[in-house]
Amino acid sequence: MISTVKKAIRPVWAARAIHKSAVDVLKQPAPEDTVTASFGKFISEIKPQHLSPVVLHRSKRMVLDNIGVGLIGSTTDVFELALQHCQNMYAPGDTSSVYGRRGIRLSPILAAFVNGVATHSMDFDDTWHPATHPSGAVLPAVLALSDMMPANNKPSGLDFLLAFNVGIEIQGRLLRFSNEAHNIPKRFHPPSVVGTMGSAAACARLLSLDPTQSSHALAIAASLAGAPMANAATQSKPLHIGNASRLGLEAALLASRGLEASPLVLDAVAGVAGFSAFYEDYVPQPLESPSNDSHMFLLEEQDIGFKRFPAHLGMHWVADAAASVHKVLVGVGPGTISPAQVEDILLRVPKSKYINRPFPESEHEARHSFQFNACTALLDGEVTVQSFTPAAIGRPDLHALLSRVRLEHPDDNPANFNRMYGEVQLTLVGGDIVKGRCDTFYGHWRNPLSKDSLRKKFRSNAEVVLPSEKVERLIEVVEDLDQLRDCRNLLSQLQ
DSSP states (O other), rough: OOOOOOOOOOOHHHHHHHHTTTTTTOOOOOOOGSSHHHHHHHHOOOOOOOOOOHHHHHHHHHHHHHHHHHHTTSSHHHHHHHHHHHHHHOOOOOSSETOOTTEEEEOHHHHHHHHHHHHEEEEEEEEBBBTBOOOHHHHHHHHHHHHOOOOOGGOOHHHHHHHHHHHHHHHHHHTTSSSGGOOSSOOOOHHHHHHHHHHHHHHHHTTTTTHHHHHHHHHHHHHOOOBBBGGTSSSHHHHHHHHHHHHHHHHHHHHHTTOOOOTTTTBBBBOOOSSSGOOOOOOOOOOOOOSOOOOOOOHHHHHHHSSSSSSOTTTTHHHHHHHHHHHHHHOOOSSSOGGGGEEEEEEEOOOOOGGOOOOOOHHHHHHOOOOOHHHHHHHSSSGGGGSSSHHTOOOHHHHHHHTTTEEETTTSSOOOOTTTEHHHHHHHTTSOOEEEEEEEEETTTTTTOOHHHHHHHHHHHHHHSSSSHHHHHHHHHHHHGGGOSSSSSHHHHHH
8 A cells, every 4th residue: 555654643632732721722522532533433444344245236336337437428528628638737647547548647636537527527427315426526536546556556356345435435424414415406516525525535445544544534625625506517517526536535645644634524513614514404423433243334225326318317207207208109119209299398396496497508408407308208208328419409399399398396396316206297289188207217226227227328338438348348347346356457447
């Protein structure tokens, strides 16, 4: 492992004792009893044996899907812009590989950034509840850091998966400190907040940082976290994942050199905003240290949601509901609905401003539009990667349907990915009404993709940039990742 600098930490009480007579000192818990310290201790003490077969299985599916999403994401304009920026504006590096670019290598920090951008460039990456994109913020950082490590000291496949799962776990625990976080976000984009922390935690684990250093890595990451929801549906949204990945890695590397930060960043301290700055109802709880034989990861309790097409998660409900209407009207097989048949389209969806876009003008807006995804599924019976090309977005029939859409926001349909539904009601010329409803789409954590469906998605994505034999080899390597003596075989398949 990379050598780290362990620096003596002067206790908080010692620093304040000098001024005790001059100012009132707030009573605070002993450093080892804080929420922040409990997270640092967990990161440092968790071991591969704590990963259950269920967690290993689910996390390997996440790794495979995320690599595929990153590979197809490397074909997008926003990825190309980010890559050109890193190549032209920073000193060259040749350490870590870049998705979809044979022969191009960057410094670990920049590789984590551009690969994170690729992962979210099409909004195709996995989703969890409370809402975030957990893998995209963590996997590019863990891959870049693994590339950075000496050839004779690469992490084993099991250590790689442990670090990845630590990053996922930290995100899930932090999200559960707030009821606000359970709903579709309005202020901060969640992966830019908890994703940065998860990346830092994963890298701290891979670097074998001690509990204090791991706590500092989280606190440093908190100073680098946060992005507003106003940039959703723009080319800047993928930067949120790229920054979460690289800034978390940077925080862990800074902590490994001895940089310090607040020992109370995750705690609720009256009058001082720590991580609570991101959530209005933040109530932290300590993270229990792993016992000798077990730790119940959140991933064991709740599976991950995988997207079948590249759009905001909320789109999958209305798309499935609209596809069922399409099937009723045209049957199984090729065929389209003519706008001349349609008098009115009513969508019953949660109230959420940033995904209410009646006439999207770009692929990024289309990926965040209830109206666009419902009408696309009504026309075609499905939504696919090709649905977001300029030609597909500009279709006259699509715009004719969009002009007939109304929205309703029923009280029993909250903006919450665990409880929402999508309903499409089509009123035909002549008065007939056809309805479709989706309560749990295929790919949701309650209705996960099968092994065959997940691999089909991976092949479709990865084969855009890799030869089929390498794609099949990647599937094999990820499937056996927990058995690999080191992760060089995985890294070599991405180069």
